Every structure is written in C-alpha cells, then in structure tokens.
Amino acid sequence: MLDTPKSLRLHIGIFGRRNAGKSSLINALLGYPLSIVSDVAGTTTDPVEKAFELPPIGPVVFVDTAGIDDEGALGGMRMAKTAGVLERVDVALLVCDQRGLGEEERALIVQLRERETPILCVLNKSDLGEAPDAGIAELLGEGGELVRISALEHQNIDAVKESIIRLVPEDYLQEPPLVADLIQPGGSVVLVVPIDLGAPKGRLILPQVQVIREVLDADAVCTVVKERELSAVFEDLRSPPSLVICDSQVVMKAAADTPSEVPLTTFSILMARFKADLIKLTAGAAMIHRLKPGDRVLIAEACTHDLICDDIGRVKIPRWLRQFVGGDLQIDFSSGKYFPEEIAHYDLIIQCGACMVTRKHMLSWLYRAERQGVPMTNYGVAISLLQGVLTRSLQSFPAAMAAYEDACREAST
Numbered sequence: 001m002l003d004t005p006k007s008l009r010l011h012i013g014i015f016g017r018r019n020a021g022k023s024s025l026i027n028a029l030l031g032y033p034l035s036i037v038s039d040v041a042g043t044t045t046d047p048v049e050k051a052f053e054l055p056p057i058g059p060v061v062f063v064d065t066a067g068i069d070d071e072g073a074l075g076g077m078r079m080a081k082t083a084g085v086l087e088r089v090d091v092a093l094l095v096c097d098q099r100g101l102g103e104e105e106r107a108l109i110v111q112l113r114e115r116e117t118p119i120l121c122v123l124n125k126s127d128l129g130e131a132p133d134a135g136i137a138e139l140l141g142e143g144g145e146l147v148r149i150s151a152l153e154h155q156n157i158d159a160v161k162e163s164i165i166r167l168v169p170e171d172y173l174q175e176p177p178l179v180a181d182l183i184q185p186g187g188s189v190v191l192v193v194p195i196d197l198g199a200p201k202g203r204l205i206l207p208q209v210q211v212i213r214e215v216l217d218a219d220a221v222c223t224v225v226k227e228r229e230l231s232a233v234f235e236d237l238r239s240p241p242s243l244v245i246c247d248s249q250v251v252m253k254a255a256a257d258t259p260s261e262v263p264l265t266t267f268s269i270l271m272a273r274f275k276a277d278l279i280k281l282t283a284g285a286a287m288i289h290r291l292k293p294g295d296r297v298l299i300a301e302a303c304t305h306d307l308i309c310d311d312i313g314r315v316k317i318p319r320w321l322r323q324f325v326g327g328d329l330q331i332d333f334s335s336g337k338y339f340p341e342e343i344a345h346y347d348l349i350i351q352c353g354a355c356m357v358t359r360k361h362m363l364s365w366l367y368r369a370e371r372q373g374v375p376m377t378n379y380g381v382a383i384s385l386l387q388g389v390l391t392r393s394l395q396s397f398p399a400a401m402a403a404y405e406d407a408c409r410e411a412s413t
C-alpha cells in the first residue's frame with residue numbers, strides 16, 4: 001500500500017444512533033475536538049467533514065453525521081443528509097454503544113452492504129462495560145470488522161485506524177490511470193490549456209495539474225501551451241508527441257491544428273475514465289442524437305466553483321445542445337455533492353468532470369442514473385460530440401468508441 005500513493009482522498013463516514021459517540025470518535029481519531037460532543041441527543045445536525053492524513057493511506061476525509069434515529073421533520077431532513085453521505089463514502093464506521101444493535105443499525109448495514117461499502121462496527125463506551133455483540137459479525141458479513149473502544153478515554157483508537165486501512169476497497173487502490181498508460185518513458189505530451197477569463201487566477205485547474213504530474217511520473221516530456229501556440233509546437237518538436245490533451249472548450253481548434261496521425265483527447269475525457277466509467281459515459285452520449293425539442297436535460301456540477309465551470313456548464317453546453325437539437329430544451333442544473341434523488345424524469349444527464357469529488361462518489365451517481373434508466377454522459381464527451389470531433393477525441397479509447405457506436409445503433413433500430 002505504501003507503494004500506492006493516493007492522489008485523492010478516501011472518504012470515511014461515521015454513522016450511528018444519537019449519543020452513540022460518533023463525534024467523540026472522530027475527535028479521538030483526529031486528536032483534537034473538531035465536532036461538538038454532548039449528552040444532548042442530536043448534537044450533530046449537518047454532516048461535518050475533516051481532511052486528515054492517515055498513514056499509510058495518505059489523505060482521507062472523515063465525515064461526522066447526524067444520528068440515524070433522529071426524529072421529527074427536522075430530524076427527517078438531517079437523516080436525508082446522512083443518507084447522502086452514505087452514498088459517497090468509501091468506508092463506513094458504524095458506532096454503537098450499550099444499547100447494542102437496533103433496527104436502525106440493521107437497516108444501515110443492509111444499505112451499506114448493497115453498495116459493497118466496507119463496514120467497521122465500533123462498539124463504543126467500553127469503559128462502561130462491554131456492549132453486546134451478538135449477531136453483529138454475521139450481519140456485517142465477510143468484509144466487515146468489529147472493534148471495541150472507549151472514545152472518551154481514547155482506548156483502542158489505533159485499532160480503529162488499523163481496521164480502516166484493512167478495509168480500504170481494492171478499487172480505490174487500483175484507480176485507473178489518468179494518462180500514464182497512454183505514454184511511454186521518453187515520449188512527449190502536449191497540453192493545450194486556454195487561459196481565458198474563466199481560468200482561475202495564477203494557477204492551473206486540478207485535472208491539468210494531475211495530468212502534468214502523471215506525465216512527469218512516467219518519465220515523459222510535458223509541453224504546456226495555449227491553443228494559439230499549438231501549431232507552432234509541431235514545427236518545433238523533433239518527433240511528434242505521443243498525445244495531445246486539450247481543454248474541451250478548444251477541442252475543435254486543437255483537432256484542426258493537430259496532425260491526424262497524432263492522438264488527441266481532452267482533459268474531461270481522461271477524467272471520465274479516471275473518475276467514473278468512460279465506456280458507460282460515451283454510451284450515454286448517444287442519447288444526444290435522440291433528444292427532441294422539449295426534452296429534459298440535467299446538467300450536474302459536482303462543486304460550486306462558479307468561476308471554473310460555470311460558463312461551460314451553464315452557458316456553452318446548453319447553447320450547443322439547443323443548436324444540435326434544433327429547438328428549446330428544458331435544462332435543469334444541480335451543483336454540489338447532493339445530486340438529486342429523483343432523476344427518472346430526465347432524458348439525459350450531463351455530469352461535469354467531477355474533479356472535486358471521489359471516484360466512488362461519481363460512480364454512485366452513475367449507478368443512480370442507471371437504476372432510474374437515465375443515460376448519463378460527461379462534459380468532455382458531450383462537448384466533443386456536439387463539436388463533431390468525438391471520433392477524434394476517442395482515438396485512444398477504442399472500447400469507448402465501440403460502446404458509443406453500439407448505443408447509437410441500438411437507438412436507431
């Protein structure tokens with residue numbers, strides 16, 4: 001695991017009934033009082049997130065939540081937020097006390113197991129005597145673990161950390177590469193990064209930085225240019241680059257300026273593969289050909305970083321979509337981590353690059369779209385299609401191209 005440094009954070013959710021000691025546990029794990037602890041049931045209301053360094057996993061985020069037995073109208077709203085957290089965590093800690101396992105915990109375990117989220121059952125308050133553990137191991141199943149602690153007296157907290165490390169899901173450790181598999185040591189990659197008004201001041205955005213890092217890790221050469229300078233780069237390079245990666249917004253110009261024998265893709269298409277499932281997201285894009293005026297589209301942004309993606313998601317994609325369809329569409333927007341529950345009434349969902357959320361989080365949305373029968377694609381795939389260069393941008397991903405062509409064929413029969 002030490003050989004597998006994590007570039008993204010593992011999300012660890014802390015669940016349990018009110019007063020079980022969830023906040024006390026998070027404070028004990030962090031070593032300082034982040035969350036308010038009290039004997040008043042329902043002290044924690046909204047989810048509280050805290051980034052933390054957990055060796056050897058590296059950066060993680062702990063998410064403290066409201067009690068799963070919260071009551072009343074407000075309690076119901078809090079529990080809905082807790083359910084949202086449940087969807088996106090990589091590992092779940094279920095905190096119980098002397099009351100043992102009730103209906104609420106059993107229902108939560110079922111939901112977590114349906115999602116294949118590893119569960120650590122933390123039997124807290126061992127200073128008051130042993131909490132009952134009858135039947136818990138069976139309920140948790142093979143992957144689950146059980147630890148007895150006292151959060152109050154900081155007993156056995158290291159055992160919780162060790163258990164979390166054992167429970168880190170395999171797919172987290174084996175995240176697909178962003179770009180490393182597309183380049184050779186000694187090869188070169190050209191990145192095309194527009195610096196316009198939408199670009200953040202004084203820095204590059206996360207996917208660009210991540211790609212640069214992976215290219216360097218692969219012992220390849222990375223050239224970064226704005227779209228205007230791209231043609232000149234080909235004149236200067238002694239041999240053609242292994243790959244050109246451009247911002248989706250300039251994909252048409254980059255495709256026109258890149259020799260046809262040089263593979264080209266976009267940051268957002270790389271993110272589709274890295275954060276979710278490029279094959280499913282390209283198949284989902286086939287729906288764009290079937291959209292009719294009046295259809296409903298959801299454009300989902302995974303954060304509220306208004307400057308970075310606002311213009312693309314809120315202005316450009318809607319405009320290009322309406323032009324493509326030849327009429328008006330009903331376009332809704334969602335932003336932040338709370339992807340809408342009910343999406344069955346949409347004809348298509350277009351998700352952003354999701355650079356600010358975990359892979360598990362993004363996969364859980366894709367899973368929800370599949371379950372409700374709504375095709376889903378992402379900004380990069382949609383923009384390439386709308387600009388007429390999808391075949392070009394998927395040149396390095398034949399399986400994704402095949403899935404898209406199959407979905408187009410299926411739709412036309």
Ligand SMILES: Nc1nc2c(ncn2[C@@H]2O[C@H](COP(=O)(O)OP(=O)(O)OP(=O)(O)O)[C@@H](O)[C@H]2O)c(=O)[nH]1
Pocket residue numbers: 016017018019020021022023024025036037038039040041042043044045065066067124125126127128149150151152153
């Ligand atoms: N004796 C004992 N008391 C504990 C332990 N852990 C927590 N408590 C007490 O239990 C009460 C509830 O603790 P919290 O950490 O606020 O519980 P919570 O699960 O976050 O509760 P809510 O936010 O209300 O859902 C507090 O009075 C804590 O001091 C423990 O290990 N032993």
Ligand code: SF4
Pocket residue numbers: 301302303304305308309352353354355356357
């Ligand atoms: S998470 Fe989505 S909306 Fe936020 S910066 Fe990344 S791509 Fe843009």
Ligand SMILES: [Mg+2]
Pocket residue numbers: 022023024035036037043044065
């Ligand atoms: Mg609490």
